[in-house]
Amino acid sequence: xxxxxxxxxxxxxxxxxxxxxxxxxxxxxxxxxxxxxxxxxxxxxxxxxxxxxxxxxxxxxxxxxxxxxxxxxxxxxxxxxxxxxxxxxxxxxxxxxxxxxxxxxxxxxxxxxxxxxxxxxxxxxxxxxxxxxxxxxxxxxxxxxxxxxxxxxxxxxxxxxxxxxxxxxxxxxxxxxxxxxxxxxxxxxxxxxxxxxxxxxxxxxxxxxxxxxxxxxxxxxxxxxxxxxxxxxxxxxxxxxxxxxxxx
Numbered sequence: 001x002x003x004x005x006x007x008x009x010x011x012x013x014x015x016x017x018x019x020x021x022x023x024x025x026x027x028x029x030x031x032x033x034x035x036x037x038x039x040x041x042x043x044x045x046x047x048x049x050x051x052x053x054x055x056x057x058x059x060x061x062x063x064x065x066x067x068x069x070x071x072x073x074x075x076x077x078x079x080x081x082x083x084x085x086x087x088x089x090x091x092x093x094x095x096x097x098x099x100x101x102x103x104x105x106x107x108x109x110x111x112x113x114x115x116x117x118x119x120x121x122x123x124x125x126x127x128x129x130x131x132x133x134x135x136x137x138x139x140x141x142x143x144x145x146x147x148x149x150x151x152x153x154x155x156x157x158x159x160x161x162x163x164x165x166x167x168x169x170x171x172x173x174x175x176x177x178x179x180x181x182x183x184x185x186x187x188x189x190x191x192x193x194x195x196x197x198x199x200x201x202x203x204x205x206x207x208x209x210x211x212x213x214x215x216x217x218x219x220x221x222x223x224x225x226x227x228x229x230x231x232x233x234x235x236x237x238x239x240x241x242x243x244x245x246x247x248x
Contacts, residue, residue, distance in 0.1 A: 002031060004026075004046055004049065004050065005050070005149060006247045007025075007029050008025075008050060009102070009103055010095070015050075015052060019052075019053070019057075019058075020055075020061055021101060022047070022052060022055070023043055023055065023058060023061060023062075024072075024083065024087070024091065025091060026043050026046050026047070027043065027073075027081070027083055028048070028091045028092075029046075029080070030042060030043075031082050031088075033084065035076070035078075035082075035106040036076070036078055036080065037075070037076035037078060037079055037080025037081050037082050038080045039053060039059075039062075039079070039080045039081075039084070040058040040062060040079060043055075043058050043062075044058060049171075050197050062081045066081055069158040071084050071086060071087070072087050074083060074089075075195070082094055084213060102131070102133075102134055102230060103132075104128055104131050104132060104234075105207060105234050105241060106236055107238065108128070108237055108238060108241075109128065109187070111238065111241045111242070111246070112125065112128065112241070114246065115241075115245060115246070117150075120146050120149075120150060120245065123142065123146045124142075124143070124146060126142065126236075127139050127142035127143050127146070130142060131230070131234075134230070136220075136228040136229065136230060136232070136233040137228055139233050139237070140216060140217055140220040140228065140236050140237075141217060141220055141221055143236065143237045143240055143241075144202035144213065144214075144217040144240070146245070147213075147240045147244050147245060148192070149191055149241055150245050150248070151192070151196065151202075151248065152181070152184045152192065153181070154201075154248040155178075155196065155201060156178070156181050156184070159199060159201045160178060162199040162200070162201060163178060163195060163196070163199050163201065164177050164178055165199065166195045166196075166198040166199035167195055169198070170194070170195065170198060172186075172191055174187070176241035189214055190211075190214060193207055193210045193211060193214065194207075202248075205243075206243050206244065206247075209239055209240070209243050209244075210244070212235075213236055213239065213240055216232070216236055
């Protein structure tokens with residue numbers, strides 16, 4: 001089984017659970033691979049390692065729930081306690097229904113928390129949920145979507161005359177002029193980036209970043225042999241958050 005940190009990371013709100021539920025899951029973790037029982041000291045040691053608030057009634061809780069036919073714990077001959085078979089299977093089933101999660105970098109979650117637009121923040125939080133279950137392609141696509149939307153809204157609100165001048169100088173087959181926000185949907189993303197640079201809305205460095213990330217987004221949006229790692233997904237998001245969402 002994975003480390004205890006990886007185990008509890010499968011649950012976003014583990015630290016907010018009632019201490020009795022935390023004890024049940026820690027017991028499950030400690031006894032999943034052997035027949036030994038656990039003691040209150042074993043559980044307290046795990047609570048300390050996880051920086052959880054000390055549960056002073058842990059010994060009483062184990063004892064009370066192994067008696068009077070409550071069917072939650074049993075006391076084993078070798079000492080200590082185990083979950084009953086029924087309780088163990090109940091938690092095991094819940095774990096099977098809840099995909100394993102990976103840790104998101106603190107730098108990334110901290111940046112998302114600084115996003116002011118509530119819709120963008122909610123969208124990025126959903127993207128991070130994709131990251132946690134290692135759906136890195138979905139994460140990349142969602143981060144790209146919110147980045148393009150943010151850039152288009154910035155242009156529409158602040159730089160529309162300059163953008164339309166650049167568009168007139170470099171005509172597009174479908175779009176002659178941006179009048180309504182929805183007109184952006186007829187522009188290819190590569191054309192949007194090109195025009196933003198031509199209109200001097202973005203710097204050449206930002207253009208290079210967007211061009212590179214567009215390539216990654218395209219690789220992620222289609223079945224292919226390209227492997228997307230958590231590191232690559234993190235770098236992708238940090239670059240776009242720092243250089244587009246938090247800049248414009």
